[in-house]
Every structure is written in structure tokens, then in C-alpha cells.
Amino acid sequence: MISVQHLVKRYGSKVAVDDLSFEVDKGEVVGFLGPNGAGKSTTLRVIAGFLGLTSGTVKVAGHDITKESFEARQKLGYMPEAVPHYPEMRVVEYLRFRAELKRVPGGERKRAVWDAMGKANVRDVANVVIGHLSKGYRQRVGLADALVGSPPLLVLDEPTAGLDPNQIRDVREVIRELGKEHTVLLSTHILSEVEASCSRVVVIAGGKLVAEGTMDEIARKRRSAGLHVVVRGDLDAAVAALRGVEGIVKALPEPATTADEGVHAVRCSWSKKLDEGAAARATEEAVGALVGRGLFVREASPVKSTLEELFGELTGARADDAAREDEEEEAAS
Amino acid sequence: MRSFWPIYKRELFAFFVTPLAWVLITVFLLVQGMHFFLLVDHFASAGQQISDQTPLQAFFGNTVLLYLVLFLLIPPMTMRLFAEERRSGTIESLMTAPVSSIGVVLAKYAAVLTTYVAMWAPTVLYLVILRQTGDIDWNVAASAYLGVLLVGAGYLSLGMLMSAITKSQFLALVLTATVILALFILGVGEFVTREGTVMHDVCSHVSVWAHMNDFASGVVDSRRLVFYGSLVVLPLFVTVRAVDAWRWG
Numbered sequence: 084m085i086s087v088q089h090l091v092k093r094y095g096s097k098v099a100v101d102d103l104s105f106e107v108d109k110g111e112v113v114g115f116l117g118p119n120g121a122g123k124s125t126t127l128r129v130i131a132g133f134l135g136l137t138s139g140t141v142k143v144a145g146h147d148i149t150k151e152s153f154e155a156r157q158k159l160g161y162m163p164e165a166v167p168h169y170p171e172m173r174v175v176e177y178l179r180f181r182a183e184l185k186r187v188p189g190g191e192r193k194r195a196v197w198d199a200m201g202k203a204n205v206r207d208v209a210n211v212v213i214g215h216l217s218k219g220y221r222q223r224v225g226l227a228d229a230l231v232g233s234p235p236l237l238v239l240d241e242p243t244a245g246l247d248p249n250q251i252r253d254v255r256e257v258i259r260e261l262g263k264e265h266t267v268l269l270s271t272h273i274l275s276e277v278e279a280s281c282s283r284v285v286v287i288a289g290g291k292l293v294a295e296g297t298m299d300e301i302a303r304k305r306r307s308a309g310l311h312v313v314v315r316g317d318l319d320a321a322v323a324a325l326r327g328v329e330g331i332v333k334a335l336p337e338p339a340t341t342a343d344e345g346v347h348a349v350r351c352s353w354s355k356k357l358d359e360g361a362a363a364r365a366t367e368e369a370v371g372a373l374v375g376r377g378l379f380v381r382e383a384s385p386v387k388s389t390l391e392e393l394f395g396e397l398t399g400a401r402a403d404d405a406a407r408e409d410e411e412e413e414a415a416s
Numbered sequence: 417m418r419s420f421w422p423i424y425k426r427e428l429f430a431f432f433v434t435p436l437a438w439v440l441i442t443v444f445l446l447v448q449g450m451h452f453f454l455l456v457d458h459f460a461s462a463g464q465q466i467s468d469q470t471p472l473q474a475f476f477g478n479t480v481l482l483y484l485v486l487f488l489l490i491p492p493m494t495m496r497l498f499a500e501e502r503r504s505g506t507i508e509s510l511m512t513a514p515v516s517s518i519g520v521v522l523a524k525y526a527a528v529l530t531t532y533v534a535m536w537a538p539t540v541l542y543l544v545i546l547r548q549t550g551d552i553d554w555n556v557a558a559s560a561y562l563g564v565l566l567v568g569a570g571y572l573s574l575g576m577l578m579s580a581i582t583k584s585q586f587l588a589l590v591l592t593a594t595v596i597l598a599l600f601i602l603g604v605g606e607f608v609t610r611e612g613t614v615m616h617d618v619c620s621h622v623s624v625w626a627h628m629n630d631f632a633s634g635v636v637d638s639r640r641l642v643f644y645g646s647l648v649v650l651p652l653f654v655t656v657r658a659v660d661a662w663r664w665g
Contacts, residue, residue: 131512135663156514163512167505169426171433183422184513228509 084109084236084266085130090139092125092290099125101290102139109235112262114277114284115270118398122290123270124164127240130268131161144236157186160229160265164240166222170214174205174224177213178231187232195232203227203257219250226257237261239269243276255280274394288398305393307362307385309352310369313339316378318347324372325349330357330365350386419515420523427497427527436496437531440489444535451481452542471546472553476560477632483600483624486571491592493531494575497524498659499585507662517659521652525576532568536561556634563631566640567624570647571596577651580658600624 085107092100100122107113117123128134130141132148132155141148143155169177178196187195200206203226208216213224222242229237242258243251258280261267271277277284277298284301286294294301310331314321318336325334330353337348351369353362366383373380388396431437452475459471469478476482501507510520546552571592578591603623609616620626627640 128508133508133512133663153514153516156512159512161509161512163505163508165505167509169430169506170504171430172426176429180422180426181509181513184419184510184515186418186514 084111084144085268086140086142087126087130088140088142090126090129090141091137092122092129092134093137099290100129103287103290103292104139105285105292105295107266107268109266110262111283112258112267112269112281114281115268115287116274116277116284116394117270117272117287119272121272121288121398123272123287124240125290126287127161127238127268127270128163131159131163131238132156133161133163158234159236159238160231160234162225162229162237162239162242164244166225168213168221168224168228171212173210173212174200174216174227175209177224178227181228182231185232185234198233199227199230202230202261204253219246219253222246222250222254223257226254230261233264235266237265237267237269239267241270241272243271243273251276274390278390286394286397293397301393302390304397305388305390306359307353308388308392309333309350309386310366311337311348311350311382311384311386312369312373312380313341313346313348313382314373314378314380315343315346316376318349320376321347321349321373321378324376324378325351325369328365328369328372330354330361331369346381419513419519420526423510423515423520423523424527424530427524428530431493431527431531436492440492441535444485444489445538447481447485448539448542451475451479452539456546470553470556472543472556472560473632475542475632476563477629482564482628486568487593487597487600489535490532490568490571490575490596491589493528494572494579494592495585495588496579497528497576498580498655499583499588502583502662503585511659511663517656521576521580521656521659525573525652525655528572528576529569532572533565536564536568553634556632559634559636560632562636563628563640566631566644567628570644573648573651573655574599577655577658580655603627 085105087106088104090100090103091098103122103126115123115127125134129136130143130148132152136149144158146155146158148155172180175196178199179192182192182195197206200209203223205220205223205227208220208224211220213221216224222245226239226242229239239258243254246254255276258267258269262280262282269276269281281298283297284295285292286301294304312321312325322334322336325331328351331351332354333352334349335351337350339346339348353365357365362385366385370380370383455471455474459474498507501510511517543552543557574595575588575592578595579585579588582588582591599622602619603625605619606616606623606626609619621639621643627643630637630640
């Protein structure tokens with residue numbers, strides 16, 4: 084449904100999106116993940132046809148967005164980040180206006196608006212002036228707007244930004260429902276959001292692609308962050324032995340989970356430079372060192388980093404770039 | 417261009433649902449009503465002495481009041497057209513719908529022009545009132561209204577362009593007022609420069625004051641039509657380019 088190939092977007096001399104390529108297939112719900120200012124909104128705006136691209140090609144439902152902009156925009160429902168509306172219009176008036184703009188034929192317009200309001204859960208405020216609505220409702224009106232005319236593809240820019248936990252749950256629920264009929268690309272900087280509603284994820288940072296795949300595939304990228312050992316014997320000797328192993332930068336006692344006399348748990352952290360193979364060897368060495376000191380090893384298990392830590396690792400190196408680009412994006416929009 | 421109708425309707429709706437439109441129209445009709453009253457009073461007391469001018473001519477031509485209200489009312493009418501949408505971000509929703517830049521620009525322009533015409537419409541009553549006491553040359557009346565329409569159309573087009581080049585409504589207001597005032601003053605230069613000089617020719621070509629006097633006395637000069645035609649089309653064209661240009665900003 085969406086094909087982005089070597090997309091580059093510059094604001095003046097600053098690069099907001101740098102050679103980004105990814106695909107979204109029909110029926111997928113894809114999370115577009117990245118820290119604030121990574122170029123998410125810029126990319127989505129390009130896909131939605133609001134911003135022009137500097138180079139590369141973007142196709143929406145097979146239509147090149149620069150050459151067949153109308154066809155592409157007609158296939159796509161877009162919800163901008165700040166969910167702007169005309170405050171003086173009533174919800175139903177606004178959605179009728181949007182339906183007409185999106186070329187829903189006159190006879191089907193009423194029905195299309197009613198359906199969209201149903202899916203986005205805003206029927207109860209149909210006759211309220213948008214300026215009087217709460218943030219959560221306004222967000223959902225934005226969703227209804229994207230849904231009017233039932234476009235096959237939905238592009239949602241931070242659909243849960245600024246909502247309270249209950250509202251977030253509601254919106255996620257709606258998105259999961261939508262995923263059954265529509266292809267969805269949604270951006271977010273919150274990892275749990277992706278876990279909750281997406282079948283696949285595209286991670287970018289500093290305008291570049293850093294990871295792509297299903298949540299499981301991404302989770303497999305987590306490297307072991309350290310080692311958890313349980314030993315019987317002298318605690319001080321165990322800690323000293325572990326600190327002596329190359330690759331271990333920290334070894335701290337942890338509360339043991341058993342009541343057995345003389346059993347201690349220690350948590351070690353690998354040095355940052357350690358790759359997966361070296362970590363495995365360091366594990367062998369650590370166990371060897373413990374045994375060599377006459378301690379009994381009951382347990383030695385790798386400590387995996389959390390998804391949040393992985394996210395930080397994937398995107399962190401570019402955080403400085405991202406902060407700079409954030410400002411540009413503001414200045415440019 | 418199919419996006420024309422919905423945007424046109426929405427613009428009119430947005431304009432008339434806010435107090436701004438009603439305040440502007442009220443101010444306009446108050447000033448024009450007063451103007452008309454003074455004229456009628458003047459003509460009634462002067463009797464036969466002034467025969468070279470009819471009340472109708474005096475209402476539309478040779479009066480600074482006409483321009484005063486235009487300078488006062490045109491900028492607030494056009495300032496919000498694009499500046500407001502860009503400031504609030506609604507332009508993003510608008511331009512990501514299957515619409516064309518030309519369609520958006522023309523729809524917004526048509527809406528503000530419709531408002532302008534609606535503003536003037538009640539003044540036709542003055543003609544009806546004048547008819548109670550004497551004859552009216554309807555050709556002159558038509559040409560005077562044509563003049564009012566052309567001048568307004570040109571000013572509105574300039575105003576819309578100003579609204580498209582800034583995100584600030586206030587700045588759009590100031591810019592519009594400055595530009596149409598500058599154009600007017602340049603035209604007044606016709607009366608202070610020496611005849612025969614290039615400056616004089618330029619000034620008289622753009623002299624809104626002199627144009628309106630012609631229109632008010634029933635003279636429709638094709639040069640004026642070309643001038644106002646370009647005063648409408650050129651800013652519209654640049655506005656369309658400006659709207660396209662945001663995408664590449």
C-alpha cells in the first residue's frame with residue numbers, strides 16, 4: 084500500500100529524512116517508531132502529500148505521490164499530529180465538509196459521515212461545536228475525519244498524543260478494530276503503543292532507518308546486558324572473582340530468591356563494547372572463575388535488555404541530531 | 417476544481433458565523449448610510465445650483481469616504497483566508513484532501529468576493545430612495561457598481577496574496593492596508609506630477625480615484641477593465657504559486 088524508496092527531505096540545507104526506504108503491505112498495521120524529531124512527522128507529511136520530497140519516490144496504493152497526487156490522496160486518510168480543526172464548525176458539519184472534499188458522492192455522504200462517526204466513537208457529540216470539545220474528543224474527530232469515505236489506507240500521526248490513559252486505551256481499541264479493514268501506518272514515540280496495536284514496526288532515528296520487522300524480530304535484537312548468577316559459598320569471594328573477569332564492569336549482590344544458607348545472587352553488567360559472542364565467552368569465563376575459587380554455581384543466566392533499552396540503543400546515538408532537527412521541523416512547518 | 421464548492425461554502429460559513437463579518441458589514445452600512453444622508457441633505461438644500469453632478473455620481477466618485485471604508489474593511493476581510501489556516505494547522509488537513517491549489521485559492525477568493533458583494537447589496541436601496549424624487553440613469557448606476565466591484569475585486573485579490581505570504585493575520589492586515597493605500601497614493605500622484613511625464617502616465621494609469629470618477633459618471637474605459645483584470649489575476653496567480661511553494665519550504 085505504501086512504498087517509500089530512498090526518500091530524502093531537506094529543509095534548506097538541513098536533512099530531515101535521509102535515504103529512507105520501507106514498505107507497508109495491504110492489511111498491515113505498521114508502527115512508525117522514533118524519538119521526537121526523528122523525522123516521523125516529516126515522512127508522514129510527505130506520504131500524505133502535504134510536503135514535497137527532495138528526492139526518492141513514494142507510492143501510495145500504486146500511485147506516485149508527485150505524479151498522481153490526486154489519486155494517491157484519494158486512497159489515503161490522514162490524521163495530522165496536532166489534529167487541527169475549524170473550531171467554529173459542528174462535528175457533523177465538519178465531517179460533511181470533509182466528505183465532500185474527499186469526493187464522497189452526494190448520496191452516500193450522510194451515510195459515510197455516520198459510519199465514520201460510529202467507528203471513531205463520536206456520534207454523541209455530532210452536534211457539538213468543535214471548539215467546545217475536549218482534547219480526547221477532538222482527537223477522535225480527527226480520526227473520524229481520516230475515516231470518512233473509508234479510504235483503504237490510514238496514516239495517523241501520533242494518534243494518542245496528549246490523551247489520558249483511558250482515552251489512550253480507547254483509541255488503541257479503535258485502531259485495532261480499524262486494522263481489520265484498513266491498512267494503517269501510525270507514528271509514535273512510545274514503544275508500548277506499538278506493542279499494543281501494531282503487527283510490524285519501522286524504527287527511524289535522525290531521519291534514517293535503524294530497524295524494521297515484527298515486534299518479535301525487533302525483540303530478538305536485544306543483546307544480553309549482563310549475567311545473573313546464583314552461587315553457594317562466600318559472597319565476597321564470588322564478587323571478587325566476577326570482577327576479575329574481562330568484560331564485566333559491575334558485579335553487585337542481589338537479594339537471593341531462596342532461603343538456603345549461604346546462597347547468594349550476583350548481577351553482573353557487561354561492558355558496552357561486548358558483542359554477543361564475547362558475552363557468551365565471558366559467561367564461560369565467569370563460571371570458570373567462580374568454580375576455580377571453590378564456589379558452587381547453581382545458576383547462570385543472561386540478563387536481556389528491556390525493549391525500552393533496546394529502543395534507546397537503536398535510536399540513542401542519533402539523539403543529538405534529532406534534537407536539532409526537531410527545531411527545524413518547527414521552523415519549517 | 418471539484419473542491420471549489422465545498423471550500424467556497426465553508427469559507428462563507430466561517431465568515432458569517434463569526435462576529436467579524438457582522439461588525440464589518442454594520443460599520444460599512446453605517447458609514448455608507450451617513451454618507452448618503454449627507455449627500456441627499458446637501459443636494460436638497462443646494463437646489464438648482466449644482467447641476468453638473470447627480471447624487472449618484474457624488475456617492476461613488478469624488479469622495480474620499482468610499483476609499484476610507486474600503487481601506488478599513490478589505491484588510492480584515494482577507495487577513496484570515498490563509499494566515500489563519502496556516503497558524504492553526506488546518507491547512508494540513510485541507511491540502512492532504514484531494515484538492516488542487518487553484519481550486520482552494522479560487523474558492524477562497526470567490527467566497528470573499530461574494531461577501532463583498534453582499535456588503536454592497538443593501539446600498540441599492542439608496543437608488544430606490546432617490547427614484548422617489550427624480551430620475552436615475554440606470555446605465556450610470558450600473559457602471560458605478562461595476563467600478564465598485566472592480567476596485568474591490570482588485571483589493572481583495574491583493575489582500576488574499578498578503579494572507580498567503582504570512583502566518584500572522586495581523587501582519588497580513590497591515591500589509592494589505594499598506595499595499596492598497598500605496599496603490600491609491602501612487603494614483604493620486606496623477607494630480608501632482610506634470611502632465612506629459614512618464615510618472616504622470618504611470619500614476620494616471622493606476623489612479624483608482626480617477627477611475628472611480630469615470631465609472632461614477634458612466635464612463636467604462638477598456639483600459640480600466642484591463643487594469644483591474646490584471647489587478648485580480650496577477651495576485652491570484654502568485655497566491656497559487658505561494659500555496660504550492662509551502663510544500664517545498
